[in-house]
Amino acid sequence: MTKTAVKIGTITQVHRFPVKSMRGESLSEVRVHAGGLTGDRVYAFVDPAKSANFPWLTAREVAEMILFQPRFNDQPASNTPFPDIRHYQVTVRTPEGTEHPVDDPGFLDSLQKRWKRTFSLRFSERGQPDAAPVSILGLKSIESLSQDAGLKLDPLRFRPNLLVDWLDATPYFEDSLVGMRVQVGDQVELSVTSRDTRCTIINLEPRDAAPNPGVLKTVGSKRKGCVGVYGAVLRDGVIRAGDSIFRL
């Protein structure tokens, strides 16, 4: 670590979303590589009717997607960025409680009928994020936004990879890091590349997918549509809940 590194916060939660737009899982530690967190958004549904630049079928179109809970059958090891392919087997639990392998053609067929759309499943061990490999959000930002919106907002509504308690209590402190490099724990180095522009998914309550347009309204009026920041991975390694974050 360089002599100028200054501790600026602590990671309180690490989240991974094995299937894009479905519910995430909380981790104690995870390997991070150039494509993001190992296992994050490695599965995604592709809608051929959508634009080639953003081909994903997401909770924007099918709100109940966020109620499906995927889990890895065998947690990908954190000692290698790209574990053996068999570690990527994922089972999805439906809101009704039935479980299915994510790549089971029968399951895909049932989802297509359920959501009345044609789509396919795409796998990529490098992950399939919207904009950048890692998303970071400050706890104080959510508290401030909750006050502005007049309701208690669950941070998972914003689907961050890293939820951080910054030493600086200013809400949206993470915005001030854009253009800087940070170190997470003793290995990983990130470049904070941009603010995270939001879409209508943040209107959905993670617990029951109930929409509340007031959230996007608050984000639009108070934050010009942005909450949290994006990071690119400069040096890979392992990130753990409780790790310190340093500004380089």
Place this chain on the structure above:
Amino acid sequence: MLSIKNLSKQYGSKILFEGAEAHFGPRSRVALIGPNGAGKSTIFKLLMDEEHPDSGEVARSGKLRIGHLAQEVPRFEGRSVLSEVMRLDGRREELIASRAELEERLARLGENIDPEDLERYGMILESVEDLDEARLEARAKEILTGMGFALTDFQRSLSEFSGGWLMRVALSRILLLEPELLLLDEPTNHLDLESLLWLEEFLMNYRGAMLVISHDRAFLNRLANEVLEIDVRKLWHYNGNLDAWELQKVERLKQQSARYESQQARIAEIHKFVDRFGAKATKARQAQSKLKEIDRMDLVDAPEARESVRFRFPPAPHSGREVMTLKKAGLSYGKKTVFKGLDWVLQRGSRVAIVGRNGAGKTTLLKLIAGELEATEGLVKPGHLVQVGFYAQHQADKLNLAKSITQELEDLAPDMPIARIRAIAGAFLFTGDAVHKKCGILSGGEKARVALAKLLLSPSNFLLLDEPTNHLDIESKSVLLEALQGYEGTLCLVSHDRDFVSPLVTSVLEIVPHENASELVHWIGTYDDYLAKLEERAHEAAKAGRPGKSLKAAAKQASASGKLASPSKVTAPNKTTAPNQSTSAPSAPDPSNDPVSEGPGPSNNQRRAWQKERETIESEIAKIDRRIGEVHRELGDSATYQDKEKSQKLGSEEKDLQGSLMAKMARWEELENFLGGGAS
């Protein structure tokens, strides 16, 4: 994704195609080929709904986005390069402006915001996300870099760029848009070799479908897995690339011809029967039945052989051994130095490809050699009796648009009989009333053919061609290639078209730009070897893991280093100029090739004597040449034709003059050899 069904289109009395059928899937890679003016660009317009068919329909899937690159240089407003590319199809700016306006309204009205506005805000955010906004700038920069733009160009105003670069901006914008279907009309016309290789790679990895018009066979061969050909008013479909198309077409025409002949034979047989027995009462019924058989036949068209451009360059008049000499030549515009200290001697009969990145000065060098630009320092000297024929890149733009094709040609050769003019126009596919078309209404390809016809009318022994295949169709290009292969003179060629250059040239002259001025590096060897080394070097650079390591970057590196790391074969450096050294050193011919130069050099007195003799002979040759011209004119006079004695006398004189000319030329060449390469 997109289908055309039973489509027909004609302009006036000219039928472009009838009953055209085609289907494009999400990953279709289709080459659209056909003669100039056959209707290829019209197909594009029909697909984009810019024109309507006379019959039939174009069926598109709902949200199909089409990106179209036209042949014409686009008109841009005063944006920067990067902002123009990121403008995409114009919708992005509208979305971003609407988003800002709604955010301002949200902040101002708070709870009182109209719910419809809030819904619209959500939709706008989604639309912006669909544009991949987060990665847009990075992707734009990646594409622009691939297209040959430097980092410092991104913020420069478009008004500072020439047409070729503006075409690259237009192409970059379309590639960034990533439409489901790309319609590309001659996308390689304005690219240098490095950018062309980059574009090939980019398109090979492209996720959508594409329909491409290009005369660059190598480009189409690598990209296409289907071919649509407009031929004889029909749209023919072939599986495979251009090579496969060629084989299948021969087979198709063979089968069509066999079916046609068999059918015609049957028809003739029927007519014969009818003629013979039609009047007989007993057979009349049978004859009528046979005639009905003809009516029922699905008549097979006779295979229609397309008339191709067929021409030969006129015999190249004799020229001196050294066709062009550059001695410490330089060119500057104000403070900007383009070339400095160029030394190069071009020998008669050489066939040289001039290569280099866009902006390296290939066209400028050709203009300098052609005498269209004057060197600001040093010497650019054409050799003895050198007659330059120059085909500039935008030669077609120099046509008088108000004049007809024949008028344009007549202006160049006012004494030439109209029948000959029409024959030349015919050789370039302008037949019948087409020769009276005004140049202003011709397509890009047709204008280029007129410009080439003009070149043919002027005999020359030194051709300078700058991208001559731009706008020529594949067949016309192959005929031009054949004609140039038979050309007896000296040839300097700038072309990004690998298939065209490869069989023509025997050496490569690379312009390597440096910070202050460019340098010339002369490679002896085939163009293919040059390309192979360029790619080899690129892959080495990529393997070495240098950042952004596309072929282009590596090619740049190879180019910048001035050598291609070729140990042995043909890319070994010219004996006169080591590849890794600047040609600012004088490039004298290799003494080992010149027996008279062996041993100690001639004395200064001897050299002066040779120089004097050479001047005298040059003057005598000019006199003989003039007299031969006079004799030819007299011989062509009808009065001389009537006077047998006079015509015999002139014939005899002509023979003597030709003999004398040969002798003088031989001595003159000998003196050139003695003096060759030295300062004169």
